[in-house]
Amino acid sequence: xxxxxxxxxxxxxxxxxxxxNTAAMRAHCRSKSVALRPHVKTAKxxxxxxxxxxxxPLGITVSTLKxxxxxxxxxxxxxxxxxxxxxxxxxxxARIVRETGVDLVLVTDALSxxxxxxxxxxxxxxxxxxxxxxxxxxxxSGLLPDAPAMIELARAIHQHPRLALRGVMTHxxxxxxxxDPAGIRKVxxxxxxxxxxxxxxxxxxxxxxxxxSVGSTPTVLLAESFDGITEVRCGIYMxxxxxxxxxxxxxxxxxxxxxxxxxxxxxxxxxxLILDAGALALSKxxxxxxxxxxxxxxxxxxxxxxxxxxxxxVTIVHQEHGTVPxxxxxxxxxxxxxxxxxxxxxxxxxxxxxxxxxxxxxGGEVIGSWSRINGW
Amino acid sequence: xxxxxxxxxxxxxxxxxxxxNTAAMRAHCRSKSVALRPHVKTAKxxxxxxxxxxxxPLGITVSTLKxxxxxxxxxxxxxxxxxxxxxxxxxxxARIVRETGVDLVLVTDALSxxxxxxxxxxxxxxxxxxxxxxxxxxxxSGLLPDAPAMIELARAIHQHPRLALRGVMTHxxxxxxxxDPAGIRKVxxxxxxxxxxxxxxxxxxxxxxxxxSVGSTPTVLLAESFDGITEVRCGIYMxxxxxxxxxxxxxxxxxxxxxxxxxxxxxxxxxxLILDAGALALSKxxxxxxxxxxxxxxxxxxxxxxxxxxxxxVTIVHQEHGTVPxxxxxxxxxxxxxxxxxxxxxxxxxxxxxxxxxxxxxGGEVIGSWSRINGW
Numbered sequence: 001x002x003x004x005x006x007x008x009x010x011x012x013x014x015x016x017x018x019x020x021n022t023a024a025m026r027a028h029c030r031s032k033s034v035a036l037r038p039h040v041k042t043a044k045x046x047x048x049x050x051x052x053x054x055x056x057p058l059g060i061t062v063s064t065l066k067x068x069x070x071x072x073x074x075x076x077x078x079x080x081x082x083x084x085x086x087x088x089x090x091x092x093x094a095r096i097v098r099e100t101g102v103d104l105v106l107v108t109d110a111l112s113x114x115x116x117x118x119x120x121x122x123x124x125x126x127x128x129x130x131x132x133x134x135x136x137x138x139x140x141s142g143l144l145p146d147a148p149a150m151i152e153l154a155r156a157i158h159q160h161p162r163l164a165l166r167g168v169m170t171h172x173x174x175x176x177x178x179x180d181p182a183g184i185r186k187v188x189x190x191x192x193x194x195x196x197x198x199x200x201x202x203x204x205x206x207x208x209x210x211x212x213s214v215g216s217t218p219t220v221l222l223a224e225s226f227d228g229i230t231e232v233r234c235g236i237y238m239x240x241x242x243x244x245x246x247x248x249x250x251x252x253x254x255x256x257x258x259x260x261x262x263x264x265x266x267x268x269x270x271x272x273l274i275l276d277a278g279a280l281a282l283s284k285x286x287x288x289x290x291x292x293x294x295x296x297x298x299x300x301x302x303x304x305x306x307x308x309x310x311x312x313x314v315t316i317v318h319q320e321h322g323t324v325p326x327x328x329x330x331x332x333x334x335x336x337x338x339x340x341x342x343x344x345x346x347x348x349x350x351x352x353x354x355x356x357x358x359x360x361x362x363g364g365e366v367i368g369s370w371s372r373i374n375g376w
Numbered sequence: 377x378x379x380x381x382x383x384x385x386x387x388x389x390x391x392x393x394x395x396x397n398t399a400a401m402r403a404h405c406r407s408k409s410v411a412l413r414p415h416v417k418t419a420k421x422x423x424x425x426x427x428x429x430x431x432x433p434l435g436i437t438v439s440t441l442k443x444x445x446x447x448x449x450x451x452x453x454x455x456x457x458x459x460x461x462x463x464x465x466x467x468x469x470a471r472i473v474r475e476t477g478v479d480l481v482l483v484t485d486a487l488s489x490x491x492x493x494x495x496x497x498x499x500x501x502x503x504x505x506x507x508x509x510x511x512x513x514x515x516x517s518g519l520l521p522d523a524p525a526m527i528e529l530a531r532a533i534h535q536h537p538r539l540a541l542r543g544v545m546t547h548x549x550x551x552x553x554x555x556d557p558a559g560i561r562k563v564x565x566x567x568x569x570x571x572x573x574x575x576x577x578x579x580x581x582x583x584x585x586x587x588x589s590v591g592s593t594p595t596v597l598l599a600e601s602f603d604g605i606t607e608v609r610c611g612i613y614m615x616x617x618x619x620x621x622x623x624x625x626x627x628x629x630x631x632x633x634x635x636x637x638x639x640x641x642x643x644x645x646x647x648x649l650i651l652d653a654g655a656l657a658l659s660k661x662x663x664x665x666x667x668x669x670x671x672x673x674x675x676x677x678x679x680x681x682x683x684x685x686x687x688x689x690v691t692i693v694h695q696e697h698g699t700v701p702x703x704x705x706x707x708x709x710x711x712x713x714x715x716x717x718x719x720x721x722x723x724x725x726x727x728x729x730x731x732x733x734x735x736x737x738x739g740g741e742v743i744g745s746w747s748r749i750n751g752w
Binding site for chain 1: 380384385386417439441460465485509518520639642643652655660692694697726
């Protein structure tokens, strides 16, 4: 099948680029002597993840229990669920552990959660594993490494007979606040320092800390050293996107995910092409625009060559319509109503979530359909 | 089941409010002597749509062929697909018509599409129906009513033995550019005038124009007269949302869709509650903020009473995390880690698309699960 046979909008995944991106990150982590625990939150796909882990169902990171469930049942035996759990979700986590035998590592920064998990595990007669979430400067979640509450939480986990303290994790999401490699490198250093400091606190207090986990794609790529770090978590590098390109952590020719759309109208009054890719097909993410003004909701490419179509961008989205202003009337000839374009998304994690599957392509050829596990 | 039994995030639909909203719009259209052709793009649900049409599978509007397919197979026999079609999608449209017998009305503003549809219909031995899309001032899509291309397109449809010209449609999406009722009323008047003018052109040229279709929720509510208009299309009124509230076209107590979320952390360093509802669970739509600054990605409510929780709002979203700044430390006591909140979304059409189903509630009781037909 050719991409011209697809009914738009569709989510395309360029297999050559995906293979290159996943191989490059595995090589990078090998060269840095740190384990890669890929984050599956972007791809949410078994096929993509198997490329990321190098063909074996090795350790992964998930963002939902639904992903944990899905990957555990597919044979992944070492899963870190990287979003703080709450007591209401413990029964689901326990069910996954019981039914699959997965080593599921949970995350929290709240003493009350650890206490509730201890009671739950005792009542249910099972064992739950935790890492303590550390705030390395993003101030989203986590405890500061030197906060008394950090060591208090670790101790509550460690001392409970039904809980296992596995270590610490942090995420330097604020690495996205800059497009300056030196700035990212500094965030990466602080991320590793915070994780290491927390690990040392735990060990100094006689507690185990087997996992010392950091990661965001930019910091994993730019960190100078992973000394004292046992693993890195990142996910967007599999696909890359305009937000990453705008932060100069990838090249345009790395972008593996795109939305295939049709030109459904020419609005010569407004001076615009209208696409059948709007707010749902592209998402309302504008993340790249901070560093690449004019990106809008996505940049247009030739559907076959992936060459950019001038500076054409989707600047307005309605639910199913995307508006692409054109200054040069020649675009109406070049892109008649019914023609195809590919749109590079701002933020692949968000755009891909609108689709149940990828159409996997090499050039203009569709060579497969890979499913995604969306929702919660 | 109670909402406290649900694993978050979940999409809740308040049945009392939904029933009130759908009944009110039916009464409004009756009082204005105009047919209501509800737009199912917000709800994408058979159960919701049956309330909107008053218990019978009457005429509806859809935004995707997947919706057309789904509703046609469920017995809806009169469907307007309100997004411009392209030749690549004609085979799907034809399949729906053949297999269900639905009266499927297609939309275009492009002569090339009409010509291709004529050839396709002749080749396939079937008949396709079209309305011509009119631009009533939004300048998204459609032709101006007095444009020579408008009448030329209508004639190409009308003269083709395999195509049926059914009339004209327009959508005044720019009614959302103001929160002033007088401004909306003016847009509504211009919307009706454009549709009527186009209809008169067609009839004046000896062509039929049985359908004269207008609509956006604000213009349908505020138009003074639907003289010469045969039907109105609107959808968001079933649920309402903060974007509509910010334009003063509904009351806060009308909002029927909300996201049930858990507090998964207290970040006292940053002064924030962290929710498990982020960019995917809420969407990145910020539509209400233009007229209601401080709305962020959504406003927090008590999960049972739906009373607003002060002015708490989600101001930062990551994929699965939502950050809610708190000035008063008392909120940490009132909303401990693990507690539930409901988040009112900016734009229900976009937020709901992240969920496969609604948990239908009356008060704190979950009384059903209604599925949605997402994607394309």
